[in-house]
Amino acid sequence: MKICLVALLLTSCAYSQTIERAEALWKARQYDAARNIFEALVKAQPDNPDYKARYGRLLLERFNPVEAAGLFQEAVKIKKDHAGALLGLALVSADGFESKAGDLARAALASDPKLFEAQELLARLALEDNNPTKAVEEADKALAISPKALDAMAIRAAIDLMADKTDSPWIGRILALDPKYGEAYETIGYFFVLNRRYEEGIEFYRKAIALKPDLWSAHSQLGINLMRLGIDQEAREQLEIAFNNGHTDKPTTNTLNLMESYKNFLTFKTDNTILRLHKKEAELLRPYFESELKRAIATFEKKYKIKLDRPVQVEVYPDHEDFAVRTMGMPGLGALGVTFGYVVAMDSPSGRKPGSFHWDSTMWHELSHVFVLSATKHKVPRWFTEGMAVHEETAASPDWGDRLDPQAIGAVKEKKLLPVAELDRGFIHPTYPSQVVVSYFQAGRICDYINKVWGYDKLLAMMHDFGRGMSTPDVIEKQLGMKPEEFDKKFLASLTEETKRTVDGFAEWPKKVKALSALARENKHDDVIREGLAIRDLYRDYVEAGSVYEFLAEAYLAKGDKTRAIVELARYSEIGGRDPVLVKKLATLLEEAGRKKEAAAALTRLNWIYPNDEELHRRLGDLHMANGTPEAAIVEFRAAVAMKPHDTATARFNLARALKDSGKEDEAKEELLLALETAPGFRPAQRMLLELSKEEKIRK
């Protein structure tokens, strides 16, 4: 018995010393050694939740949130109210911008009311939701628990500095407690970046590093944000400092890899644009992107009544993973495009399935951000800048932008839309899977509504008020003359009226389309037409696969009624249908009907959706030639050549034809010789060569 007691004491003592050793090694940044000890501890005492929770925190700090979460879960299974483990889970959720982070932090606090770290996390979450009042309350609660809660003070400082105060007393208090606490500036930098105030964020990361040069996470963030603004050389230097000192998290390594891939990109500069395109598609995409970029800038300069003071840089990534690196660590992004000040990063049309992505609409969306962020000096709530961007898409062309989708219909029906004053929450910490998408929809419709009722200048006035640092409730009250609650009521009434038919009929609609599909399979064309016409306008925005327009067009074609088939396909296209197969079918029918200008217009729409299609450019070029617009044909035939088709001789010959008809005979001859170099016996090209040579002789 005595021996057992001694053994137990020794074992306990050994474990105690070991956990202390692990913590000491962790503090000394000897992470591998600390990890080994934690591993041994967890193995030796699998029922000890404290070891699991602490080990989880080490793993979380060392960029392994998955295993960390697993350990926290195991700890909670052993002790369901383990405060450390609950906090760990809250931190993992918070890093993923999950809404449950708050509940987990509150559960940790309920278990241990002295756990000020959980209270600090609640303050961070509130500020992420753009709710500074609540963030102050939560930070003060943390400080009430511990007057040394440095991160709570950092959040207070961030609130002051983001409100454009030149200084914050909280900085002094932090430094008085820990003169080397660079993490405070890192936290402030984080919030500036989260609010898209990248340049200011960068300055705070610099301050963090100045105070604590070995704060490798700040070096990493500084590098990432410099990269976002296109300051590549310094970005790489900072990222390498972080990486070489063991800060090898995904954002750091992936960003370094991305920067390595920049050698595969080409940069094209004009007076107000910088375009970065992948080598393999630069020749094809450049004319379309450059002309649309310039058109959008010119349009927005007029609409927003401001002139940008520097060129806008647009980066286009054919590999979605590269684009994803650009957006890493950002909440609530639709992952199509993202704006960092004057730099826009976006997916290439080639990175997505044909018809699933409208690149031009996305680019205009992002460019709207450039203007709104520039006009407000980045002091704008997320809902407003997103709402303006969504509004501008359909303002550019009604068929651009997003249609009323089932998630939005569901949110309207179930009254899940957020009050305008809280709409930012829907972007940052969504409480249901589709809330980010729904929030984009709602924000866009709010801007549409303000534009409709008060006019576009009112939106501009609101934008400038946000730029002055005013809050959403204050701006609504000042510019629209009502409380946000009243605005919500009026907006919802208008939206409900607008969407009533679709929302009311939505439950039945899928069944009716299914029945329509069955009729189509049985080739009951008259029934398809009768039923299709009856349900088409119940949900007119539905232009995805299996749309009523498609069924109707097919039924009309089967009955030989091409005119009505054209009407349905044109309706599909005008509403926003983007399937290249259907749009091409419309163009073919229009062409057959002798309506070549309309056919060209239909195909031109596809250039803004999926230009990586040689047949599209060939057909469009031919239509432009037939319509007597060879200049337009040149653009399309050049695109066809850029796609390096199997039949390069014909592609170059077509280009030569367009150049010749545009009076550019020297260029035409150049292209003709390139065509004949590939196919010396190409008869039509030979004939044109003889013709051009004759004309040349006559000229001489």
Place this chain on the structure above:
Amino acid sequence: MAAAAEMGSSVKRLFILGMIAAGLNATTFYVTVAGLGGEPEYEQRFSGWAKDIDKALKAAPDSKVDTLFGEAATKPAIRGVLDRIAKEAKPEDAVVVMLIGHGTFDGADYKINLPGPDLTAIELAGLLDRLPAKRQLVVNMTSASGGAIDALRKESRVIVSATKTGTERNATVFARYWAEALHDPAADSDKNETVSALEAFRYADLKTVLFYTTQKRIATEHALLEDTGKGEGVRAPSTENGQGLLASAFPLLRLGSNATAARDPEKLKLLAQKEQLEQQIDRLKYQKAAMPLEDYKKQLGVLLLNLAKTQAELDK
């Protein structure tokens, strides 16, 4: 026919011209087989592609076409067709065998799934070896067709397979684009009014690759071409890897009138002049990298103009 320039020297061009000349008075025997689909969708797809190929080939001059699909596509039927060709064909003739459907490879031998007993690659090779026609093209467009290359490979025989190995087992789409190559004038990339085996291969391969990239699907087939009689097959035939020379000289489908012109004695002088110019163009292209670009363009322009004038005379 495939651009001779890509094959390199004028020596190669002469080889190709020789092959064409040999082919001008010859017959091409085409055998297309669409195997078991297993499911109605595949049955329809495979027989549809076979019918498309059949239609294109029957429109060509000097061709003898046998197309087997559905219940008729049995091993004895294939043997019967090849036995008949063995009796009819002359050494200067050409034979093209095209296989569509599901294939399997067990690590040792390849089989195409047929109604009744399947046909193995070794059995097919035995049947082809008996044919007097020296020039042979086997286009195996089934799944796992890469597994048949070893058994079929032979001097003077061009082999195209839809997959790079016998382990690419998913249903293929290569046949769809091979059939398309026989209908689309764009397949004739050098515009000599003949679609060569190499041109059809490149056309179908490019379209197959595009199919997978635009659909954002992982490519489960990677077509190969082997025409040296000793290689493993390559994705991109070129001078560097020595593949494609025979395929570029294998006229798969004649689209125009060049064959007729060759038979007109009054135009033989012009034809000789045309061939001489074409050889000069090939030689010049071969020297392109070693000469100033302006000189190259100037000389090329003169030669192309002369060729155009000669062709205009021939067309009169």
